[in-house]
Amino acid sequence: MKNKKRLLSAALVAVMLVAVVAGCGKKDSGDSSSSEGSETFKIGGIGPLTGPAAVYGIAVQNGADLAVKEINEAGGINGKQVEFKMEDDTHDAEKAVNAYNTLKDWGMQMLMGTVTSDPCIAVEAEAEADNMFLITPSGTAVDCIKGGNAFRLCFSDPTQGIKAAEYIGEHGVGKKIGVIYDSSSSYSKGIYENFAKEADNHDLEVVAAEAFTADSNKDFTVQLKKIKDAGADVVFLPIYYDETALILKQAKDMEFDTTFFGCDGLDGLLSVEGFDTSLAEGVMLLTPFAANAEDELTKKFVADFDAAYSQTPIQFAADGYDAIYAIKAAAEEGGITPDMSASDICDALVTSMTKIELKGLTGTISWADDGEPDKEPKAAIIEGGEYVMK
Amino acid sequence: MKKKIFKNNMITYALIIAFYIVMQVMITTGSISSLLQGLLVPLCMYAIAAVSLNLVVGFSGELSLGHAGFMCIGAYASAIFSRVTEDSLPDLPRFLIAILIGALVAGVFGFLIGIPVLRLRGDYLAIVTLAFGEIIKNLFNVLSLGKDNEGLHVSFNDAAVMELGEGGEKIVDGALGITGTPRDSSFTIGIILLLLTVFIVVNLVNSRTGRAITAIRDNRIAAESIGLNVTKYKLMAFTISTTLAGVAGVLYAHNLSSLTVKLFNYNTSILILVFVVLGGIGNVRGSIIAAIVLTALPELLRGMANYRMLIYALLLIVMMLFNWAPAAIHFRERIKSKFSKKQEVV
Numbered sequence: 037m038k039n040k041k042r043l044l045s046a047a048l049v050a051v052m053l054v055a056v057v058a059g060c061g062k063k064d065s066g067d068s069s070s071s072e073g074s075e076t077f078k079i080g081g082i083g084p085l086t087g088p089a090a091v092y093g094i095a096v097q098n099g100a101d102l103a104v105k106e107i108n109e110a111g112g113i114n115g116k117q118v119e120f121k122m123e124d125d126t127h128d129a130e131k132a133v134n135a136y137n138t139l140k141d142w143g144m145q146m147l148m149g150t151v152t153s154d155p156c157i158a159v160e161a162e163a164e165a166d167n168m169f170l171i172t173p174s175g176t177a178v179d180c181i182k183g184g185n186a187f188r189l190c191f192s193d194p195t196q197g198i199k200a201a202e203y204i205g206e207h208g209v210g211k212k213i214g215v216i217y218d219s220s221s222s223y224s225k226g227i228y229e230n231f232a233k234e235a236d237n238h239d240l241e242v243v244a245a246e247a248f249t250a251d252s253n254k255d256f257t258v259q260l261k262k263i264k265d266a267g268a269d270v271v272f273l274p275i276y277y278d279e280t281a282l283i284l285k286q287a288k289d290m291e292f293d294t295t296f297f298g299c300d301g302l303d304g305l306l307s308v309e310g311f312d313t314s315l316a317e318g319v320m321l322l323t324p325f326a327a328n329a330e331d332e333l334t335k336k337f338v339a340d341f342d343a344a345y346s347q348t349p350i351q352f353a354a355d356g357y358d359a360i361y362a363i364k365a366a367a368e369e370g371g372i373t374p375d376m377s378a379s380d381i382c383d384a385l386v387t388s389m390t391k392i393e394l395k396g397l398t399g400t401i402s403w404a405d406d407g408e409p410d411k412e413p414k415a416a417i418i419e420g421g422e423y424v425m426k
Numbered sequence: 427m428k429k430k431i432f433k434n435n436m437i438t439y440a441l442i443i444a445f446y447i448v449m450q451v452m453i454t455t456g457s458i459s460s461l462l463q464g465l466l467v468p469l470c471m472y473a474i475a476a477v478s479l480n481l482v483v484g485f486s487g488e489l490s491l492g493h494a495g496f497m498c499i500g501a502y503a504s505a506i507f508s509r510v511t512e513d514s515l516p517d518l519p520r521f522l523i524a525i526l527i528g529a530l531v532a533g534v535f536g537f538l539i540g541i542p543v544l545r546l547r548g549d550y551l552a553i554v555t556l557a558f559g560e561i562i563k564n565l566f567n568v569l570s571l572g573k574d575n576e577g578l579h580v581s582f583n584d585a586a587v588m589e590l591g592e593g594g595e596k597i598v599d600g601a602l603g604i605t606g607t608p609r610d611s612s613f614t615i616g617i618i619l620l621l622l623t624v625f626i627v628v629n630l631v632n633s634r635t636g637r638a639i640t641a642i643r644d645n646r647i648a649a650e651s652i653g654l655n656v657t658k659y660k661l662m663a664f665t666i667s668t669t670l671a672g673v674a675g676v677l678y679a680h681n682l683s684s685l686t687v688k689l690f691n692y693n694t695s696i697l698i699l700v701f702v703v704l705g706g707i708g709n710v711r712g713s714i715i716a717a718i719v720l721t722a723l724p725e726l727l728r729g730m731a732n733y734r735m736l737i738y739a740l741l742l743i744v745m746m747l748f749n750w751a752p753a754a755i756h757f758r759e760r761i762k763s764k765f766s767k768k769q770e771v772v
Contacts, residue, residue, distance in 0.1 A: 086732075086735065123728065124728075128688070128689065129682050129684045129686070129688075129689070130468060130678075130682060130689065131725075133464055133682060134461060134464060134465060134725045134728075135728075136464075137459070137460040137461040137463070137464040137465075138460075138461045138725070138728050140460040140461075141459045141460050141461055154602075154603075154684050154686050154688065155684075157605050157683060157684035158682045158683055158684040160683075161606075161609070161682070161683035161684075177602060179602075179605045179606070179684075182605075182606075219567070219568060219600070219601065220564075220567045220601050221601055222599075222600070222601040222602040222603075222686070225600055225601050225602075226602070249564065249567065251560070251564070
């Protein structure tokens with residue numbers, strides 16, 4: 037009796053599974069046949085659209101969508117329209133590979149992603165095996181672009197650490213540096229390690245380096261106290277904005293008045309809910325993009341972005357926007373067409389990427405053979421509740 | 427009785443093998459989507475983890491909330507081995523040894539944790555395993571390991587301290603984890619390991635030892651009074667369970683080229699517990715089916731964009747009600763009695 041009960045339930049589940057799988061299979065075969073004769077470029081995107089890192093993924097998605105819309109209105113790439121589709125990876129390597137496979141079923145020819153580092157490393161291995169062109173807008177870990185098929189739009193972790201030390205040294209921001217970093221984050225740790233290495237070359241002294249982990253990121257008074265006692269005149273924060281907001285508040289409470297200097301992770305600080313923005317006055321950050329820059333390109337982008345999504349774009353939106361335009365520039369240089377296979381497109385783009393120079397929102401960028409971008413580092417300072425480019 | 431158990435087990439094996447054959451046919455004819463093909467190894471991995479946890483939760487009656495921690499140990503131990511011997515061993519033997527190492531190391535840790543904790547009564551195992559999972563996560567988060575011509579270097583501070591010499595290479599890089607693990611996991615190996623896991627668990631449960639384990643679960647005092655060594659049997663079940671969790675970790679580590687500790691937090695431990703509870707506590711086949719359905723469904727529903735999380739949550743509730751609500755049980759019985767009557771007529 038009990039056995040039969042189980043048999044019945046097993047049979048029911050089996051029927052359901054088969055239905056799901058079969059349904060999915062049919063849909064896919066339909067898609068792939070339609071893409072063969074299609075006349076559009078298919079660009080896929082991967083990033084966290086839900087979960088704790090969703091701010092970044094959604095910003096990249098919005099920026100990329102905007103770029104694709106503009107390109108299509110202006111006649112497309114090489115006269116062909118562009119389709120863009122973003123899949124969610126919840127900032128998880130396993131889910132990112134699933135997202136990649138989903139996009140492949142959809143008929144993706146080029147990949148703009150992934151947004152965050154660890155998923156990007158996993159996806160890059162898949163993309164390299166398939167010879168799929170990949171450009172990551174904001175994956176900063178070195179291994180994100182290990183293969184010959186991959187390019188990066190932002191600075192890598194080591195570069196950010198080095199550029200930060202360079203900037204502090206050259207602009208005389210301070211001499212004695214205190215650091216608070218997240219030892220459980222590869223982004224934060226990567227920047228810190230390279231910053232510490234480079235600091236000597238610029239006559240900077242790291243007087244205190246205090247770590248925290250993702251499980252203990254609420255109370256920073258101990259770290260701040262140690263840094264204060266060590267007599268630091270600059271506090272370097274290679275971390276994200278939500279933790280920075282807490283640090284600034286706690287520093288104010290213990291009357292620790294100093295200069296805070298951060299990297300691109302601090303972008304978004306002013307939009308933290310319930311955060312007193314006057315605390316952020318004088319905070320400096322290394323970021324390639326500020327929404328109130330005066331150049332024509334940025335002004336137009338910010339106005340269009342506001343019209344489309346009713347918000348001010350952050351740096352990640354600019355990264356997504358530039359990444360799409362980088363693909364466009366390389367595609368036009370390489371003269372690719374939508375009927376080419378993904379692998380042929382990749383071969384063509386890899387050669388043409390190193391030839392182009394992109395005048396984008398995040399600076400004038402050219403690429404080396406290893407996929408790393410070459411552009412000027414820019415720093416912004418928070419004044420009067422706004423990011424002001426220096 | 428014996429015949430019934432035998433038949434029941436054969437159905438489980440047959441279902442797994444049928445699943446394998448269907449997928450293989452789809453792969454060879456090219457009618458499978460890349461998404462589903464990419465999901466096959468994770469499906470095996472989660473199924474193994476669920477079956478192994480069921481041994482503790484279902485048959486030994488203890489609650490373990492640190493299963494992801496043991497998977498993490500298996501994953502890291504095997505990935506380090508594979509990275510170190512990448513150039514010196516051929517693929518298949520290396521992977522087989524990696525599986526053994528992952529299983530062994532996870533098993534040893536399970537044994538060590540179990541010795542003090544399983545002597546206690548109550549929910550202590552749940553608390554200790556929860557803490558253990560977090561400790562393991564944080565330890566691997568700061569671990570750096572490199573190799574050069576002089577041998578292996580280990581550091582718990584940062585990778586720069588190791589000062590690797592000539593031919594130096596970082597294997598584990600703190601929070602970045604292990605990148606570039608050889609991708610040896612395949613669907614075939616996954617299915618073989620799943621069959622092996624089911625074989626071990628099912629045979630253990632139906633053996634003399636298994637009856638002792640379930641006896642202790644049902645009434646500890648009675649079991650003690652007839653002379654069963656409670657700690658020994660509990661420890662046995664727990665160690666075997668963690669060993670198998672280590673195997674699941676090995677599959678995971680060799681399926682992706684990026685391995686970080688992020689996945690192995692308590693959320694994953696609870697996810698696996700959800701597979702076990704919804705599949706039916708003490709029901710091996712149910713664990714496998716729940717693991718497969720609940721892992722595959724959110725991915726296959728990607729077409730529904732933002733609604734898929736909602737559907738997933740609804741599915742959890744529906745499955746829970748179908749399994750446990752009195753009205754649903756009554757309804758199922760009625761359907762089944764009709765079903766069996768019909769069979770009798772035939």
